[in-house]
Amino acid sequence: MENKYVYRGQDITLDVIMKIEHVAKLIADKKSCGFEQAYRDFLASKAYVALQKTESVMWAESAEFIVDEFFREISEESPGNF
Numbered sequence: 001m002e003n004k005y006v007y008r009g010q011d012i013t014l015d016v017i018m019k020i021e022h023v024a025k026l027i028a029d030k031k032s033c034g035f036e037q038a039y040r041d042f043l044a045s046k047a048y049v050a051l052q053k054t055e056s057v058m059w060a061e062s063a064e065f066i067v068d069e070f071f072r073e074i075s076e077e078s079p080g081n082f
Helices: 013-031 035-043 046-052 063-077
Strands: none
Touching: 013 035, 013 046, 013 063, 035 046, 046 063
């Protein structure tokens, strides 16, 4: 596996991948949709972009926190929808 995500010299690639999976599962549960749809929705979000930037340290936050950020973003873009 390629070391795609590195923070202060530490490979955190597996941590980030596992976090993405957990977040997508939580989004799927909350939206009552399939994992693949939730994953695609998350990939299109600013929360995902922040997670990709290791210096933002979003990867160290709980999956629940990231899901809250995701839904906050959606509510700001389209009030009343998620």
